[in-house]
Amino acid sequence: MQEAIFVLLLSAVGVFGGGFWFFRNLSRARLLEDTPTSKIRSAAQGFVELYGTVQGEPEAMQKAPLTGTPCAWWRFKIEERTGSGNKREWRTVESEVSGASFLFADGTGTCMIDPRGADVKPQTKQVWKGNQRHPLRVDTLSFIGSFFAGEYRYTEERLHAGEPLYALGHFSSHGAAREGFNEAQEVGSVVREWKQDYPALLRRFDYDRNGELDEQEWTRMRQEASWEAQKRFKSRLRQGDQHRLADPGQLPFVLSSMGEDELAKHYRWHALAGFVAVLGGTGGVIWICLKNGWLLG
Template sequence: MRQLLEYGWFSLLAYPLLAFAYWQLAVAPPLPFVLLASGYGLLLWAGFYHHYRHVADTPTATTGAAAQGYTECHGEAAAPAGHPLLTPYGKMRCLWYHAECRYQGRDYGHPASEQHRSDDVFRLLDHRGEVCVYPAGALVESRHRASWHHGDYQYTERWIAAGDPLYVLGELRGGGQRLQRDDYRADLQLTLNEWKADQRGLLRRFDSDGDGHISPQEWESARQAAHQQVQSLHRELHAAPQGSQLQRPADGRPFIISWRKPHDTARRLQRLAWSHAAVATLAALHSVKLLLH
């Protein structure tokens, strides 16, 4: 679901694509396409509206006055100490990136695509102080995007740069606090749920025999990898110096990172929700009309 939400306005392109598919397959009855459009619209309406309500209903706090728990902060993105982060293909200096390489040649035995996403910590600064942001598991809307072709490959990168406006809605925890066993279990389950939702990525990483399915042995390998990822995150949290961290909520509530202001983020999510609701409603009415005839 997070992958669909990250497409933003591009998620609306599914409707003309469905219409084009029906036009290409004119011999097929229209009802399955209409029902598919209605179901897709309802799914995306529910997701965007759920996120909109949390953004709209959570007051913005300054870093110096924010209470621990579910909160939102707005400020400026800043780099942590250490080596600069670079995007994998364009080598752009950044704080966070999502990169994808798609093969567009004619060799069908070639992997279709590969994706990379950074989970390195960065900082949010405002006039009252700073917090560390751990972006693992976040729905991210970045300000910068680049796409280009090279040979049979298309490269696409999105990234957050130092100095960008930064809005984060997530769980605020105190620096260096002792995490509980329940926190670990919740983070592990959220990680596994995200991996299961991205079946293509799951197969790419763990389908070692290439049969297109995850066997019990391969799933155990995925579980071990998830354990290692969560353990690494918790070690960073334990070792964190003074200050606080904004991270993925353990209870599954939305974790959002954006370059927009809080009000603009809420308004964008609201418009996306009702756009999908409108199309889903029209498709549902049309499906009823087709059934009655």
């Protein structure tokens, strides 16, 4: 009886888990196919689909932790072989993913991507083995020899500058033209900045050198702060809007080196796997119930 209950529970897990996996991946595939591709220059604020390339100079980029390769984004996993005999298995002992923003462009503009929370599917995935917990580098000899020995297995995935990137997430734009000129706020910001170096402020506006600002000197300082605030606002206007893509919350956040069609196919295959799990679990439930006469009573 205990064995029958265990099989029944296992089959039920297959039904519910497979059902969740099926609907999750099928909905993502449909969302990808139904969302039109936008351009950065004309994209609406909110949930969008973009397609372009990763930007950045190698010398200015972060370095992947395991190989030291310059890249825009990385994810790594270190596994250790544990157990003995036929019971040896790989156990994850360390893993981490990059959270640093990187630049993305599509020919009409640029956008900063905050990858935190994203389902990232990169083009580059490197797997090798070794005898140290933290490898310093990967050279040709160690990479070839790693297939035959090693107590540690390393996996590192990366996004590099110049690679194509499909992005699905929440798009937002910020800039002087959108925000407008708030004189009180802008002038106040300049004054607070100047007050941080109060001796320099006195040298600049304390005309009678008595060690404090009188009403006339204060008025003069406020006028120059207003001119400075307007100057800074015009400079921001010339810079144009700053765009950002980030986690949309309840909707999928996807960054992938695969194109839309290939990515949608990937999600549909995963949905099919979930459907097969549902069928297998349902068959298991029916079989165990028939075998024990639970459907005949």
